[in-house]
Amino acid sequence: MNTLDSTLKGGVPHRTHTRHRRSAFSPARIGIYAFLLSAAVFFLLPLYVMLVTSVKPMSEIRLGNLLGWPMHFTLDAWSAAWQSACTGLDCNGIRVGFWNSVRIVVPSTVLSIAVGAVNGYALSFWRPRGAALLFGVLLVGAFIPVQVMVYPLVRVLASVHLFSSLPGIVLIHTMFGMPVMTLLFRNYYASIPQELFKAARIDGGSFWRIFFQLMLPMSTPIIVVALIMQVTNIWNDFILGLVFAGTKNLPMTVQLNNIINTTTGERLYNVNMAATILTSMVPLAVYFISGRWFVRGIASGAVKG
Secondary structure, three states: OHHHHHHHOOOOOOOOOOOOOOOOOOHHHHHHHHHHHHHHHHHHHHHHHHHHHHOOOHHHHOOOOOOOOOOOOOOHHHHHHHHOOOEOOEOOOOHHHHHHHHHHHHHHHHHHHHHHHHHHHHHHHHOOOOHHHHHHHHHHHHHOOHHHHHHHHHHHHHHOOOOOOHHHHHHHHHHHHHHHHHHHHHHHHHOOOHHHHHHHHHOOOOHHHHHHHHHHHHHHHHHHHHHHHHHHHHHOOOHHHHHHOOHHHOOHHHHHHHHHOOOOOOOOHHHHHHHHHHHHHHHHHHHHHHHHHHHHHHHHHHOOO
């Protein structure tokens, strides 16, 4: 009525704004919280079971209370998993596999990232003849199942005396990581303005000088992304380490399988859980420590192009 009267009198109508405050317990918000809570329980419940089982003695585990808090807290299972658990015929714990995995992961990660960075840089700026074809071949290689190439690679490495050796498994991981690393770096460099590269060429910059002095300092975000991907992928690998590493260089994942699937003696569930957590600690630490840099690297151009 007030608005109508003011209009009839020639005045300017006054619009009344009604502010609707969002309810703290709207159906949509309740649904979101319910989904997040159920997802958290789904992912955290197995981890909780593993942790509590690893600190229980076997006498308490046999009672069958899977979710119960330990009545007698002990770290003997962790000590046994690290130092004395049998991984086949050797009973030196999973620590042997840990150091084998470190020796495999470090050079494989460095080499695959270095080769991928150079390939991506060359395909983005220098564009040699047949660059598009080469990039297509690399993409195809990134999606070929590992199992298809296992036997041919075994024959090739055996012919050059690298089968069942540390250099052999490092070479295999470098080869399998190169297509994905090339794709990441190529797309990242494609988002960099061409004017920077042209200005460096006018100043007389060579292939390697431009790469080391211009492109590489700008590549920190994508290097972090590549580092996280390669460390986690190589550390979690099982099939390549089982086939190509040899008995003296078996990674942690293969030794974990030997501990859990042993058919001799009593099945020690607390030791199995402790060994599993120890094996997964490195990827978990990488994600927790550098997860935000991973997101920044993706947002900085890792998926552009």
